Amino acid sequence: MLSRTAAHLYWIGRYMERAEFTCRLVEATIRLDSLGHHAHGEQAWRSALSVVGIPGGARLGGDAFSARAARRYLTIGEENGSSVRSCLAAARDNARAARTALTVEVWEAINRAWLLIRDRARPGAIQSTLNLVEDLKAEIRGFEGALARMLRSEGSWFLRLGSAIERGDSTARLLDVKYYLLLPPGQQVGGALDRDQWSTLLQIVSARRAYRHIYRGPLQPWLVADLLIFRREMPRSLAASAEETVTLLSAFAGRSGRQGAADRAARRRLTRIQDLSIETVFQGGLHEWLHAYVRDNAELDSAIAAQFRFG
Amino acid sequence: MARRNAFDELWGVSRGRSARPALEPLARWLLQTPTAELQRRQQTAEAAFQSLGITFAVYGDDEAAERIIPFDIVPRVFTAGEWERLSAGLEQRVRAINAFIDDIYGERRILADGAIPADIVLGNAQFCIPCAGARPPHGIYAHICGIDLVRTGPDEFWVLEDNARTPSGVSYMLENREAMLRLCPELFGILPVRPVDSYPEMLRDTLYSVAPGAAHEPNCVLLTPGPFNSAYYEHSFLADTMGIDLVEGTDLVVDDDIVWVRTIHGPRRVDVIYRRIDDAFLDPLVFNPESLVGVPGLLAAYLAGNVALVNAPGTGIADDKAIYSYMPEIVLYYTGEAPKLPNVETWRCREPEALSYVLDHLDTLVVKLVDGSGGYGMLVGPTATRAEIEDFRDVLKAEPQRYIAQPTLSLSTVPTFTDDGLVPRHVDFRPFVLTGANGLSIVPGGLTRVALREGSLVVNSSQGGGTKDSFVLAADAGAGSP
Numbered sequence: 073m074l075s076r077t078a079a080h081l082y083w084i085g086r087y088m089e090r091a092e093f094t095c096r097l098v099e100a101t102i103r104l105d106s107l108g109h110h111a112h113g114e115q116a117w118r119s120a121l122s123v124v125g126i127p128g129g130a131r132l133g134g135d136a137f138s139a140r141a142a143r144r145y146l147t148i149g150e151e152n153g154s155s156v157r158s159c160l161a162a163a164r165d166n167a168r169a170a171r172t173a174l175t176v177e178v179w180e181a182i183n184r185a186w187l188l189i190r191d192r193a194r195p196g197a198i199q200s201t202l203n204l205v206e207d208l209k210a211e212i213r214g215f216e217g218a219l220a221r222m223l224r225s226e227g228s229w230f231l232r233l234g235s236a237i238e239r240g241d242s243t244a245r246l247l248d249v250k251y252y253l254l255l256p257p258g259q260q261v262g263g264a265l266d267r268d269q270w271s272t273l274l275q276i277v278s279a280r281r282a283y284r285h286i287y288r289g290p291l292q293p294w295l296v297a298d299l300l301i302f303r304r305e306m307p308r309s310l311a312a313s314a315e316e317t318v319t320l321l322s323a324f325a326g327r328s329g330r331q332g333a334a335d336r337a338a339r340r341r342l343t344r345i346q347d348l349s350i351e352t353v354f355q356g357g358l359h360e361w362l363h364a365y366v367r368d369n370a371e372l373d374s375a376i377a378a379q380f381r382f383g
Numbered sequence: 384m385a386r387r388n389a390f391d392e393l394w395g396v397s398r399g400r401s402a403r404p405a406l407e408p409l410a411r412w413l414l415q416t417p418t419a420e421l422q423r424r425q426q427t428a429e430a431a432f433q434s435l436g437i438t439f440a441v442y443g444d445d446e447a448a449e450r451i452i453p454f455d456i457v458p459r460v461f462t463a464g465e466w467e468r469l470s471a472g473l474e475q476r477v478r479a480i481n482a483f484i485d486d487i488y489g490e491r492r493i494l495a496d497g498a499i500p501a502d503i504v505l506g507n508a509q510f511c512i513p514c515a516g517a518r519p520p521h522g523i524y525a526h527i528c529g530i531d532l533v534r535t536g537p538d539e540f541w542v543l544e545d546n547a548r549t550p551s552g553v554s555y556m557l558e559n560r561e562a563m564l565r566l567c568p569e570l571f572g573i574l575p576v577r578p579v580d581s582y583p584e585m586l587r588d589t590l591y592s593v594a595p596g597a598a599h600e601p602n603c604v605l606l607t608p609g610p611f612n613s614a615y616y617e618h619s620f621l622a623d624t625m626g627i628d629l630v631e632g633t634d635l636v637v638d639d640d641i642v643w644v645r646t647i648h649g650p651r652r653v654d655v656i657y658r659r660i661d662d663a664f665l666d667p668l669v670f671n672p673e674s675l676v677g678v679p680g681l682l683a684a685y686l687a688g689n690v691a692l693v694n695a696p697g698t699g700i701a702d703d704k705a706i707y708s709y710m711p712e713i714v715l716y717y718t719g720e721a722p723k724l725p726n727v728e729t730w731r732c733r734e735p736e737a738l739s740y741v742l743d744h745l746d747t748l749v750v751k752l753v754d755g756s757g758g759y760g761m762l763v764g765p766t767a768t769r770a771e772i773e774d775f776r777d778v779l780k781a782e783p784q785r786y787i788a789q790p791t792l793s794l795s796t797v798p799t800f801t802d803d804g805l806v807p808r809h810v811d812f813r814p815f816v817l818t819g820a821n822g823l824s825i826v827p828g829g830l831t832r833v834a835l836r837e838g839s840l841v842v843n844s845s846q847g848g849g850t851k852d853s854f855v856l857a858a859d860a861g862a863g864s865p
Contacts, residue, residue, distance in 0.1 A: 073646055073647050074647075075645045075647050076630075076631065076645070077628075168619075169609070169610045171616075171619035171629070172623040172628070176435065180434050380647040381645060381646075381649075
């Protein structure tokens with residue numbers, strides 16, 4: 073496979089994953105906003121912006137901060153490189169450039185998602201934003217379904233590798249923004265306000281039901297952190313993303329008979345997570361640990377680019 | 384004007400009273416299928432094209448950076464007899480083109496014999512000076528030719544232009560057929576339509592056949608300028624259906640006159656490049672130094688015989704409309720026969736008498752740039768305004784050698800769906816001729832372009848043209864169901 077094609081595929085995986093994450097972030101924030109009174113709602117949007125790395129006081133593409141401006145900025149903001157529109161545009165540009173490496177189904181799913189948002193000039197009322205996000209999520213699920221039906225070879229591995237790396241990054245960032253809510257076991261648990269926050273967090277990673285199935289009890293903040301970091305059966309957990317990265321890199325190594333720096337870094341990371349427990353993480357500081365994870369993930373991303381000659 | 388007496392591909396000159404022989408089933412189908420149903424199917428086809436991303440870019444039109452080419456659901460049909468005559472003419476013409484290009488970059492016998500003027504070749508901007516004296520692997524230059532034909536009557540086919548550089552449009556032939564099979568499957572039951580889906584395999588065989596040397600399984604790639612090129616969809620479609628890599632200039636590197644492609648496992652040697660980049664941008668070391676889409680050193684690798692370029696550099700000279708005007712002489716010179724497919728009468732504005740005739744008849748002629756394509760820089764006299772004609776007159780007088788003129792032909796029409804229902808619209812036709820080391824092949828079909836505006840004769844997709852499927856009937860035509 074061409075190095076350039078491989079890089080395009082990897083970035084399609086990353087951008088589609090990021091588009092979906094931002095969709096769920098918007099959806100969950102709308103829900104949190106509607107649960108509380110006005111001031112509570114604004115805080116919800118500020119926090120959503122900081123998850124995708126936009127600082128508190130930033131102007132949103134010319135608009136002063138408001139819940140509505142944040143909603144626009146996250147969905148269709150062209151000046152925001154992480155908006156759903158920008159992610160889908162970038163995914164589609166990469167897909168166009170790597171068209172021959174994609175099946176018609178994969179291409180169509182990306183293209184249809186892009187066409188859904190391309191001509192949107194404003195996010196509309198809350199309900200219309202929710203509809204848009206719902207439709208986009210359906211197209212992105214179509215993309216994931218089409219991925220599963222691609223040839224099990226380099227092409228689909230690069231797409232999934234991009235998704236896995238992006239997933240690790242977004243879950244870690246999400247946790248980090250809410251880290252002050254995720255208290256260690258034994259601490260005084262907050263009121264209804266905090267519970268709304270935890271359930272929002274679970275919704276963003278589509279894990280509200282999963283939590284009930286795994287822990288069978290009331291929401292506990294340290295268990296929310298445990299689920300999103302350590303539970304390998306939870307597809308958007310850090311452990312699952314680390315494991316998938318190792319599996320995909322081994323698939324390449326199995327094909328070429330060679331391993332590189334990326335394989336070693338990915339295995340080291342997985343072992344570290346497997347040896348840890350949520351108690352240990354809290355002892356060292358959740359915030360510090362998450363920071364280190366995001367940094368390791370970025371280093372792994374560079375190692376992958378070097379190993380497969382993306383440059 | 385032209386439309387009134389135009390020959391119709393379906394109805395002949397009967398003005399809708401009786402279909403031409405072998406086309407009756409199509410006429411019945413067209414009359415019996417409700418208009419609303421045809422319209423629904425046509426919209427379905429266009430939605431499918433949009434979703435597949437079968438688009439083209441229009442240069443200088445930011446708003447519509449990507450548009451789909453309008454597709455018309457009523458096919459254009461060739462009978463078995465018509466196709467047989469056309470094929471013979473196409474084969475003769477393409478053989479002559481290849482012999483001509485081989486000659487002018489080699490011995491130049493045709494110039495020495497004075498069959499055509501030497502300056503029209505050697506002084507031509509399309510003449511590739513660095514290519515002179517070099518013979519491509521297997522001696523083939525124009526592996527892929529698209530010959531544009533128009534029709535004016537039952538037996539009157541004319542060659543409008545030759546495309547021996549990088550002819551495009553074949554993906555529409557294939558996608559239009561897929562759309563017709565999905566939307567109008569019953570048509571294939573009532574007409575014995577010959578399939579076109581073997582084209583990618585034929586093209587692949589052609590590419591493999593011209594690989595230099597036979598030491599190993601050849602590695603063929605398709606070189607595209609990239610996703611911003613107007614024909615990018617076609618590039619990716621062809622690479623995909625042939626199962627070869629679609630590469631950009633930056634994916635290739637030339638080392639010691641050998642071409643390599645960068646892969647995730649390191650460099651891999653390349654033997655054949657189906658390039659969809661014009662000569663001028665192919666190699667910044669030899670041609671346009673500003674080119675960012677080419678590959679430095681590529682021409683040296685080609686001249687060293689280490690890689691086949693499809694089509695070979697320098698073939699663009701056969702597209703030149705001044706050369707076109709000498710094609711009857713060229714065909715006669717290399718085949719010893721009169722051309723089976725005639726040229727359209729052509730005035731070369733470089734000749735003073737021709738120029739003065741053209742200047743006196745601008746309102747009835749079509750005037751074209753000798754090296755133009757895509758319908759840019761041309762004047763269609765009968766539909767131009769007074770002011771446009773006068774502006775063009777100045778342009779023409781300033782550089783007459785850049786232009787040729789042809790009469791406005793009464794192009795044949797095919798019934799076509801528009802907002803006003805089913806109406807006749809003018810069409811042309813581009814069949815594709817492949818030449819490999821094992822001979823010449825023609826797929827039974829091609830690209831029919833249709834001018835969607837009433838009375839318009841300009842079919843170029845960049846100028847508001849659309850496309851239709853082109854059916855070639857098998858020899859047992861007439862065996863349609865009752």
